[in-house]
Amino acid sequence: xxxxxxxxxxxxxxxxxxxxxxxxxxxxxxxxxxxxxxxxxxxxxxxxxxxxxxxxxxxxxxxxxxxxxxxxxxxxxxxxxxxxxxxxxxxxxxxxxxxxxxxxxxxxxxxxxxxxx
Numbered sequence: 001x002x003x004x005x006x007x008x009x010x011x012x013x014x015x016x017x018x019x020x021x022x023x024x025x026x027x028x029x030x031x032x033x034x035x036x037x038x039x040x041x042x043x044x045x046x047x048x049x050x051x052x053x054x055x056x057x058x059x060x061x062x063x064x065x066x067x068x069x070x071x072x073x074x075x076x077x078x079x080x081x082x083x084x085x086x087x088x089x090x091x092x093x094x095x096x097x098x099x100x101x102x103x104x105x106x107x108x109x110x111x112x113x114x115x116x117x
Contacts, residue, residue: 001113003068016085016092035060062088072099
């Protein structure tokens with residue numbers, strides 16, 4: 001599964017696109033609003049699901065090598081966050097789903113693709 005596959009799965013809005021969205025795999029999900037928790041996670045090919053719409057969040061996603069970020073609860077990122085995500089080439093999606101519902105949808109999509117959740 002790729003990050004781009006999550007767009008229809010989550011009925012997501014694309015705030016920032018990247019050329020890697022179509023090819024970079026997603027195999028895991030980290031759901032957190034505490035960036036300190038994200039910093040200690042040791043996973044590859046993961047997507048960050050959060051309701052934190054701050055520059056700190058996108059910098060953390062870049063630092064840990066997240067495939068992309070999904071903002072939940074219909075959060076709208078400020079212009080500064082969108083620009084930073086573009087500058088760092090971090091794909092950024094938004095969905096009206098709750099964090100829990102988004103994680104369930106991603107987990108189901110990973111199972112359907114035969115990937116481990």
